[in-house]
Amino acid sequence: MTKNETLIAYLLRLGDNALVLGQRLTEIVASGPELEEELANANLALDYLGQARMFYSYAGELEGKGRGEDDFAFLRDEQEYQNFLIVEQPNGHFGDTIARQVLFDMFYGLQLEALMACSDERLAQIAAKSAKEIRYHLRHGGQWLVRLGDGTEESHRRITKSVHELWRYTGEMLSGDEVDHAMKKEWNGPNLERLKGEWLKEVASILEKATIPLPDEQWMADGGKKGHHTEHFGFMIAEMQFMQRTYPGASW
Amino acid sequence: MRALKSKTVSLKKEQQIWIWLADVPDPEIPVLSVLDLGIVRSVAINPDGVEISVAPTYSGCPATEVIEQSIIAELQNKGIDKVSVKRVLSPPWTTDWISQAGKDKLRKYGIAPPEGGLSKRELFSGPRTIACPRCNSENSTLVSEFGSTPCKASYKCDECLEPFEYFKCI
Numbered sequence: 001m002t003k004n005e006t007l008i009a010y011l012l013r014l015g016d017n018a019l020v021l022g023q024r025l026t027e028i029v030a031s032g033p034e035l036e037e038e039l040a041n042a043n044l045a046l047d048y049l050g051q052a053r054m055f056y057s058y059a060g061e062l063e064g065k066g067r068g069e070d071d072f073a074f075l076r077d078e079q080e081y082q083n084f085l086i087v088e089q090p091n092g093h094f095g096d097t098i099a100r101q102v103l104f105d106m107f108y109g110l111q112l113e114a115l116m117a118c119s120d121e122r123l124a125q126i127a128a129k130s131a132k133e134i135r136y137h138l139r140h141g142g143q144w145l146v147r148l149g150d151g152t153e154e155s156h157r158r159i160t161k162s163v164h165e166l167w168r169y170t171g172e173m174l175s176g177d178e179v180d181h182a183m184k185k186e187w188n189g190p191n192l193e194r195l196k197g198e199w200l201k202e203v204a205s206i207l208e209k210a211t212i213p214l215p216d217e218q219w220m221a222d223g224g225k226k227g228h229h230t231e232h233f234g235f236m237i238a239e240m241q242f243m244q245r246t247y248p249g250a251s252w
Numbered sequence: 253m254r255a256l257k258s259k260t261v262s263l264k265k266e267q268q269i270w271i272w273l274a275d276v277p278d279p280e281i282p283v284l285s286v287l288d289l290g291i292v293r294s295v296a297i298n299p300d301g302v303e304i305s306v307a308p309t310y311s312g313c314p315a316t317e318v319i320e321q322s323i324i325a326e327l328q329n330k331g332i333d334k335v336s337v338k339r340v341l342s343p344p345w346t347t348d349w350i351s352q353a354g355k356d357k358l359r360k361y362g363i364a365p366p367e368g369g370l371s372k373r374e375l376f377s378g379p380r381t382i383a384c385p386r387c388n389s390e391n392s393t394l395v396s397e398f399g400s401t402p403c404k405a406s407y408k409c410d411e412c413l414e415p416f417e418y419f420k421c422i
Contacts, residue, residue, distance in 0.1 A: 036396030036406065043398045050312025054341075125341035132346065132422045133311060140397050 006182040007120060008059050009082075010189065012072065013179070013225065015055035016083035019073055020233075021104065022048030023240050028091050037094075040140055044101070047133045054126045074244035078234050079227040086169035088224075088233040092162065095148055095155070099162035101141040106202050107173045107195070109134040114190035123187075142206055149210025156211065163207065164215045171220025174199060179225070269295050269302065269327065276326045279318045280401050283361040286319060290349025293340050301334025302327065307345040310402040310422070347421045359385045364407065364418040382418050384409035392416075 001009070025045035032038030056069035086104050091097045112134060115127035148159040174196040176184075183189030204214055223229065243250060273292055278284045286292050286306070293305040304323055308316045320337040327335045347366035350358075355365035364385045381390045389411035396406040397420070405420040 036398065039396060039400070039406075040398040043402055046312035046314075046402055047310065048312070050310065054311060122341070125344065129308075129341055129344045130311060132344070136397070136420075136422060 001178070001182060003186045004062060006179060006186055007123070008062050009179045010183045010187075011055045011059040011062070011123065013082045015052045015059065015072060016081050017087050017104075017108065018048040018055065019052035020081070020083045020236070021087040021100075022046075022052060023236060024087065024089075024091055025097075027236075028097070033094055044137055044140070047130075047137065051126070051130045051133070054130075058122055058126070070244070074241045078229055078237060081229070081233070081237070082225050082227055084169065084173050085221055085224040085230050086166060086173070088229060088236060089166065089169065090232050093158070095159040095162045096166070098141055098144045098148065099159060099166050101137065102145050102206065103163070103166055103170055103203065104173070105134050105137050105141060106206075107170070107199050109138060110195050110198055110202075111190050114195060117188060118183075118190075119188045145206060145212075146210045149207070149212040159210070160212050163212055167215040168218060168221045172222035172224055175222070177225055266295050266297055269297075269304075269332075272326060272330050273304070273323065276319075276322050279315050279322065280403075281358070281361070281363065283357045284350075284354050286323065288351050288354030288357060290351060290354070291319070291345055301336060302332055303336050303338055305338045305340045307340055307343075307349075309345050313402050315401075347419065350419070358419055362386065362416060363404070364416060366419045366421045382407055384412060384414065385416055386414050387412040 022045045025041055025048070029042050029045065030038070032041050052073070053069050056072040060067045060069065060072065084104070086100060089096075089100055091100075109131060112127040112131040116124050116131065118124050118127070145159065145163075148155045150156070174192060176192040180189070180192055184191060207214055221230075270287070270292075273295075274285050274287050276286045278286065278289055289309070291307045291309060293307055296303045296305070304327075306320060306323070316339075320339075323337055324335045350366065358365045362385050364382050367380060367382065382392050382394075383390050384392055384407075387409060389409055391410045392407050393410055394405065395408055395415070398404075399406045399417050399420075403419055404417045406415065407418050408415045
């Protein structure tokens with residue numbers, strides 16, 4: 001893998017995470033439990049979609065084969081997507097959605113902050129812009145996690161279950177593969193060992209505030225970065241890509 | 253001598269362009285111009301046309317493309333044929349770029365202006381005190397961290413009882 005290919009692969013992963021989570025949140029537009037949450041959800045989804053566009057466009061320019069954001073989003077198959085498994089998990093109930101947000105955004109925020117110091121100027125700029133937005137997301141998700149965890153007996157029981165069931169998908173975010181290692185070596189990318197420590201510290205602190213017990217060490221699912229997805233993913237992109245697959249080249 | 257003269261001309265032209273840009277409104281908050289918003293980074297007059305560098309506000313903000321189109325349309329209206337808009341990410345736009353005049357206009361329009369950027373340690377602190385843009389009372393309650401556009405949060409005033417929007421900080 002050349003230095004340029006490493007950067008393209010890394011950018012596509014960033015784009016995939018943002019797009020897939022943005023698509024998941026878009027699925028629940030118009031079903032928020034209250035108007036304020038409805039607005040919040042649509043705003044969060046919009047941020048992820050905007051970030052995905054920046055990552056994909058840049059990857060396309062570097063690749064130089066004429067592929068753009070829409071080609072990456074609508075014309076790649078399931079196995080070509082390298083997003084984390086956690087972002088493709090179904091929305092479930094409101095607590096499941098919030099738990100997924102906090103566990104992922106806590107990692108993504110730290111990842112973006114680390115990328116602000118990477119040696120590729122444009123990626124560092126996109127990261128600086130996106131990091132601010134993710135910080136705002138965490139403020140929202142974190143407050144809900146605490147409110148649900150420290151709320152009624154039922155909300156506590158259900159949000160605890162959400163966190164514990166999603167926990168198995170957090171392992172792959174924090175363990176590096178060849179792309180992560182190359183990104184660190186060649187582009188001064190994130191140091192995942194350090195990120196893991198920071199992530200655990202931040203997550204433990206918010207779970208404590210929420211009175212949710214920290215999950216035990218357990219078996220961790222992985223495969224997202226290799227393009228091996230959970231069964232939910234194929235259904236999700238089938239719907240997302242329907243228009244372009246049925247009417248190739250359709251545009252606004 | 254000739255070079256000097258051409259420099260003077262292009263400077264004047266550049267100043268004129270900045271003046272025209274002051275008339276290009278933000279599509280979602282039309283009281284603010286793109287200059288009040290602080291998103292125009294530079295105006296370059298090149299032999300092959302005028303290039304305006306613009307910083308996007310929020311990553312997914314649908315207004316970004318509309319703003320770029322409005323800038324091009326406004327300058328073309330004024331007789332500049334070749335205008336292009338370049339998106340620049342650095343330095344990133346934050347609410348600190350909104351001018352004082354812009355903040356005053358926001359308040360008059362009924363939107364509380366941003367109060368300094370969001371720092372990391374504030375992640376889990378409570379909502380801040382925001383003065384009502386109508387009666388100026390600081391007795392207000394956060395209704396939602398989000399609002400009708402990506403840039404706003406929703407508040408209500410507990411003094412005059414009016415709901416209002418707050419231009420949120422990033």
